[in-house]
Amino acid sequence: MPNFKKYNYNQDAMVVINFEEQIQPGTFEFTLHNLIDNHIDLSEFYKNYSNDAGGRSAYDPAILLKIILFAYAKGITSSREIQWQCEHNIIFKALSCDAVPHFTSIASFVSSYPDAIESVFEQVLLVCDQQGLLGNELFAIDGCKMSSNAAKEHSGTLPELEAKRDKIQRRLRACIKEHKKLDGRKPNERERKQQLTSATETLGKEFERINKFLKTATPRMGQGKKPTEVKSNITDNESAKITTSKGTIQGYNGVAAVDKKHQIIVEAQAFGEGQEHHTLEPILAGIKQRYARTGISPDILKAQAIITADTGFSNDANNHYLRREGINAYIPDNQFRSRDKTFAKQKEKYGKRHRDTVKGVKAVIPSSEFIINKKKKTCRCPAGKEMWLKNDIIANDGKRKLFFEGKLTDCRQCDLKHQCMRNPSSADTREGHGRQVSITYTNGRTATDWMKRRVDSRYGKAIYGHRMSTVEPVFGNIGTNKRLNRFSLRGKTKVQGQWRLFCLVHNIEKLMNYGAIA
Template identity: 75%
Template sequence: MIKFGIAKGNSAMPNFKKYSYDQTAMVVVNFKDQLRPNTFEFTLHHLIEDHIDLSAFYDKYKNEAGGRTAYDPAILLKVILFAYYKGVRSSRDIQWECENNIIFKALSCDTVPYFTSIAGFVSSYPDAIESVFEQILLVCDEQGLLGHELIAIDGCKMSSNAAKEHSGTLDELALKLDKIQRQIKQCMKEHKRLDKRKPKERERKEQLEQSIDTLAKHAERIQNFLKTAAPRMGQAKRPKEIKSNITDNESGKMLTSKGTIQGYNGVAAVDKKHQIIIEAQAFGEGQEHHTLKPILDEIKLRYKRTGISDDILADQIIVTADTGFANEANYEYLKADGINAYIPDNQFRSRE
């Protein structure tokens, strides 16, 4: 057994430099030098600086004649895309990284966009951000990074910022509203009874008041949702109503290996040569078979818009997907359009 300890007696002790992590230091840093070649941040910086046209973002900026200066879309794109690459999705966390992380500081030139500016930028420019995606795809093609031989399609389940407890068909939500209203009446009845008792019941009364306020807000949300909502219909052969969600009605309940979540089915198409994503969409249903045609249609349109190919699917590029995308409707669609696709059915493992 090895024992660690302090030597006793006359043994000489090493003399180490003192150190402390709890200190602040002024460090001279050149931001350009932090973006090292052959790193993701270096590539991202030069793509946006030298190859991407950002004019699609400029339309909403109306501060030429006066007003406060705005964050450059190039800066916001760099820090947001780098954050997503690092798995940081919260706008508040991205702001923190810009304040404390040297790579984020280098990409943002030591500016610190407020989290509301970051969140507003992401939600306000869906078409412009898609334009950036297409321009990057075109750059990849010009650099010979796309093989145009095989496209692989697959999906994964992603949680949304919505509670699955707020889901239900319109009838189920109406029943939930009725139940909440009955709970409110019961709380008010007990609160009224406590009014006639001694002051020692003050704490219980405060709890009831808090419960009434919380339940009333929840009931109001459901009421407002039901006033305008229409039933969400599924994509099966015999469509039936699926559960709506009062927080994010484009998301859906879906089963994953870790249980049921409220979220999206993210489907991506990848070019084989360098695993470059050429198309990605999010669908609010767990079933994947109805997503195949929208994904392939958008790939065809995207390649035509960028001038890469007038009809990439007609060029007999191979398309692969797993059994989740298999059904008779998809087989008929692929055959009718002459698409060179390979999708196994659910029984392929049981056959020789």
Template identity: 70%
Template sequence: MLTSKGTIQGYNGVATVDKKHQIIVDAQAFGEGQEHHTLKPVLGRVENRFERLNIDASIYGKGLIITADTGFANEANNEFLKKNRINAYIPDNQFRQRDPKFKDQKAKYGKRHRDTVKGQKSVIPASEFTLNVTKKTCHCPAGNEMWLHSEGTTTGGKLKLSFEGKLTDCRHCPIKTDCMRNPASADTRHGHGRQVAFTIDSGKTATDWMKKRVDSAKGKLIYSHRMSVVEPVFGNIGTNKGLNRFSLRGKDKVQGQWQLYCLVHNIEKLSRYGRIGLH
């Protein structure tokens, strides 16, 4: 699977847990490092299982609430949840920064990530560049117009515009040493001028819809329960059962190993706290 450290041979175990009993209702192994793509197949399998066992034809209309961590948040998943009217709360990775309760967290505990890479030169920030969203143009602090390098959308569905300074402008610019981390790059015909990117929030995406749900008082209350629902399950399997990593190769074998450990977790729950009735 592809990770931030390169491509490694590995699998990611995903489990769906109910809040009341902490029973695993679905367990799957995926061969990708990211979790975005796993939401739809996981929900689909849970719904099919409930229908096949005559528990319920639809799991979404009975007051069901779905929560997941930020790894599952992207525009496609939020659009899927909104379109199907699924009562879900999946925050983006900036939701803590919007919460006033966490405004003093960095001052108290320190920053989790550095603002700049150690040893990296600081340059004129993007806020000093003049952007015209309507015309999709940008002017650098020296007043030169930059060319639109690329236009696309982020995982949150926002418009992203990337600009680059013209070589002829950056090469002879009097402030290029303050504007570029590598000013010499503009001195060659195959080099690059100053690059800058902007993310434009239209406020009309499915991600914005999800943000409003998560940032509401009800959303904060609901999502606060997720930590006590699913994390103890992973703690039991990883720490008590010793499954810190998969020991087999091949998706079928890894899937079997993951589901076996999840099955042991469920049996343990039933033996200690549950009752098995005969019908």
């Protein structure tokens, strides 16, 4: 049997260390330490401190910023966990000079200084430019949807919340009534009475919470042309129910603009809505103002920097804004693939896109399977039958809408009517109607037509090809590598500050890999 030296992990040791020697060159903590100490002005944080004439000494913002950003780089967002790391982790000890801020101090720092965090974000961007990491030629914009510190079960329109409150009140009255019935019974009912007492307290708190919200709340309206009421949330009413590829979440959409050269984030904002088209203008305005403030460019958009984004940012209003402002943008509509010859045989290779029934609505043969001739104003159904032109409408914005309907005699005898019509029996009545199809197109002179020509050009396709390789790896790094996939704060302003901290971690890592911070 070999003779090995004995070891025991469960022991303490007195070790003499030098904190500065623990921060080794080439590491994230080295770049972070030198960046904050030598390149960043933190005076924006000082405005909220008033202990210069007396009072207890405060932790230096440089120390707090270092440990928070380093923790985020390790996927740690919990203030309690950051405090524990400062007590036990040697790198955290080195960055904080053996200071151990209380978790409440850490949480307060993250949530109380959104403007100062923006200042730091801006200064780091300037350092990136000075290090030659910005190309300033192409910016890709996209959104990263993350959960907020609020439960989606606490969401609903005001009428829905009122109905929920009334339901809780009825359950509360029933619990109280049953509890009174048990008051005069034998002691063996004590366990049931305790359950009722606990349920009454829980229901009472929930009732008061919803009732208090309803007394001050106003309906939250959507962003469409005809705004309708959207769901409010009694915990964080600036967050929203957002549909993602992994289901519906209650959260925010962190939108970022990324420079192509080294994937540096140049603008970051958080929005409490799932739809992205209304976020384009604020993001572009933010890029322009940030570049002007830092002195990188007086008007980066007028300098013909290329802007690209996915189809979620495309609509008529945005296209009109881009053309009016002369912005060099390439943002496709959701039909641009169908116009591309490269994808002409996609259906043959992968099959037709299948749509399941949603919310009880029967899936039918889509309108894309109907052959429509816009010049002749004719339409032929999948069974080969001619449909009649029911209506022809010309809108003020240059759009034209054609409405076609199948002939009753054709639809009644058609073998495809059960796949084609949601209510096939309507074709069997005299007052019924056949399958209806509509198409909307323009006269070629609208802003949307202008954008379609740009995106469909050979140059436009090449430019749009850079979008995914520019912005998607950034979200992959933040959400997957760094595990920063959930906001821990509430309220748009605070969440936006935390989103910029997430983006700061990414940018500082780029400085570590490609810059020369000393």
